[in-house]
Amino acid sequence: MKIGELAKAAECQTVTIRFYERKGLLGAAARSDSNYRMYSKQDLERLLFIRNCRSLGLTLPEIRRLVEIHDNPSIDCTDVNTCLDKHLDEVEKQMQALAQLQEELRRLRSRCAVPGVSAGCGVLAALSKTSARQSCESK
Incomplete structure (x- = not known):
């Protein structure tokens, strides 16, 4: 899905997605042949995870740590x-x-x-x- 579709699915703005990418919380998107950002279902799940954390007022470093733990189930x-x-x-x-x-x-x-x-x-x-x-x- 393209960035606009991801934003709609996550109920956020595209600038929010780009911000999380720059901060390293959301991985860099794959690019299509026409250079559009392309996102997967896993990207949507990650974005929803981040947005849920933000809705609780967690800081970016706190979210980064929770993402790290989430991504490593043995921790x-x-x-x-x-x-x-x-x-x-x-x-x-x-x-x-x-x-x-x-x-x-x-x-x-x-x-x-x-x-x-x-x-x-x-x-x-x-x-x-x-x-x-x-x-x-x-x-």
Whole structure:
């Protein structure tokens, strides 16, 4: 199948396929006599594997390692669990950071309960300080 057909089957854009080829996650495609990239069912399966990994937020190095393990069935899959455990830790840290950000935004928003002229806006005043976080925390 040609690159457009592969993109359609994998529900992605052709630039995505070329990107994964450049990064070495997807092998270089065979070429037809007229120099079109030609892909196989295995290429589609690999692309879907990569896209599933990306949908979980895995990084390219993490995906590269999972592809390596996937391609070598005799390798111990302990690294798969290690990879996911590390990624899960990162997600939990991001969730904590987002929860803190959410609370800071709520505190900041509370500085302007009754909107009026912008000259008296507590939100704008807090954002004008050296650090909006400091002004939110000091309230």
